[in-house]
Amino acid sequence: MIRFDQVQDALLGEFGPQHWWPADDVFEIIVGALLVQRTAWRNVEAAIAHLKTAGLLDPDVLRRTGVEAIEQCIKSTGFFRTKAGRLKNLAACIVKHGGTESLASLSTPEMRSLLLQVDGVGPETADAILLYAFNRPVVVIDEYLRRLARRLTPDRATIPDNRIRAWVAGTIDDVVGLNELHALVIAHGKKSCGRVPDCPQCAIRSMCGTGRTALEA
DNA sequence: CACCAGGGTGGTT
DNA sequence: AACCACCATGGT
Numbered sequence: 001m002i003r004f005d006q007v008q009d010a011l012l013g014e015f016g017p018q019h020w021w022p023a024d025d026v027f028e029i030i031v032g033a034l035l036v037q038r039t040a041w042r043n044v045e046a047a048i049a050h051l052k053t054a055g056l057l058d059p060d061v062l063r064r065t066g067v068e069a070i071e072q073c074i075k076s077t078g079f080f081r082t083k084a085g086r087l088k089n090l091a092a093c094i095v096k097h098g099g100t101e102s103l104a105s106l107s108t109p110e111m112r113s114l115l116l117q118v119d120g121v122g123p124e125t126a127d128a129i130l131l132y133a134f135n136r137p138v139v140v141i142d143e144y145l146r147r148l149a150r151r152l153t154p155d156r157a158t159i160p161d162n163r164i165r166a167w168v169a170g171t172i173d174d175v176v177g178l179n180e181l182h183a184l185v186i187a188h189g190k191k192s193c194g195r196v197p198d199c200p201q202c203a204i205r206s207m208c209g210t211g212r213t214a215l216e217a
Numbered sequence: 218c219a220c221c222a223g224g225g226t227g228g229t230t
Numbered sequence: 231a232a233c234c235a236c237c238a239t240g241g242t
Contacts, residue, residue, distance in 0.1 A: 020223090037224040043240060044223090078222085078239040086225090122225045142223070186223050 002152050002207050004181070005171035010203035011184040018183030021132040023048075026100045028057055029133040033125050034086055035077045047074040059099060063091040086120030093118045100133075108136045123161075131182065135175050139168045140182040144189030151198060151208045 023029045028048060035044045050073035051057045056065055070084040077083060093114065097103055103111060108130060115126040123141070130136040141161050149159050149167065159167070172181055188194050193202040198209060 033223085036222085038222060038237085039224090039239080040222040040241070042222095076239065079224095079237045080239075082225085082237055120225065124224060128223075140223090144223085182223080190222080 001167070003171045004168045005177070007148075007152065007204065007207060008172060008177065008181050008184060010207065011188055012180070014203040015184055015187040018180060018187060020179060020183040025057070026133050027059055027094070028052075030090060030094075030100075030129050031057065031087060033128045033132065034090060034120065035074060035083055037083070037125060038079070039077045043076045043078070046076045050074070059091040059094040063088060063095050082120070086118075089118045089120055104134060108138065111136070112138075128182070131175065131178055137169075137173055137175050137178055139165045139172075139178060141165065142182075142186070142189075144194060145182075145185045147189065147194070148185060148204070152204075154209055156209065 021029050021032070022045075023032060031051065032044055032048060035047055048057070051062075051070075054069065054073055056062050056070065056073065062070070065088075067081075067084045067088065070087060071080045074080050074083055074087075094100060094103065097106075097114070103114075106114065111134065112126055112130060115121050115129060116123070121129075127138045127140040130138045131140055141164055145164060145168075146159070146161075149164050150156050153159065168178075168181070172178055188199075188202065188204070191202070193199045193204075199205045
C-alpha cells in the first residue's frame with residue numbers, strides 16, 4: 001500500500017505549502033468552516049469581513065442576532081438562509097457549553113459528537129473544526145480524498161471512510177501534517193488532474209493503481 | 218450558456 | 231443503505 005506521507009510529499013512539491021487556516025480567531029475559523037460548505041473560499045472571505053464589521057463575529061452576539069442581519073452579511077456564500085440558521089445553531093451550542101475556551105477542555109471524541117448534534121454540522125465540517133479551530137489530530141475526509149484514495153489502489157476499489165482514516169493516520173498523525181494534507185488534497189482535487197482518471201499530468205501519477213498509468217501502458 | 222465551489226438535510230426507493 | 235432534490239451566490 002502506498003504510504004500517505006509520500007503522497008503528501010508529492011503534492012507538497014507540486015502545489016507548495018497551503019498555509020491554512022487563514023484566520024487567527026477560533027470562532028472565526030468555526031464560522032468559516034460552516035460558511036465554506038459547497039462554496040468557494042473567496043466568497044466566504046467577504047462574508048466574514050461583513051460579519052466582523054457588524055460585530056457579529058462572537059458566539060454570544062451571533063446567537064441573539066436576527067437571521068435577516070446575518071443573511072445580509074453572508075449572502076455571497078450562497079445558501080444564505082440555510083447558513084444563517086446554521087450559524088445560530090453553532091453559536092448557541094458553543095455558548096451553552098461555556099464558550100470556545102471551555103470546549104477546548106473536552107476530549108476529541110466528546111467534541112466531535114457534540115458538534116455533530118448541531119443541525120447543519122456534518123462529519124466533514126465537524127472534523128475541519130476539530131483540526132483547524134481546536135488543533136486536534138483528525139483526518140478530514142472529503143470527496144476529493146475518497147477519489148484520491150480510490151485511484152491509489154491497484155483495482156480502484158472504493159474504500160470506506162474508516163479505512164481511509166486508518167490508512168492516512170498510519171503515516172500522518174500530527175496536527176501540522178494533517179492540516180497540510182487536507183489543504184493539499186483540495187488543491188489537487190480542484191485542479192483538472194484531480195478529475196481525470198490516474199492524474200495523467202501530476203505528481204501523484206506514478207503512485208496511481210499498479211504504478212503505471214493508462215497513458216504509459 | 219453550463220458547470221463548479223473546502224456539505225448537509227430530508228424525503229423517496 | 232443508496233440515491234435524490236434542494237439550498238443560492240459568484241466565478242470561469
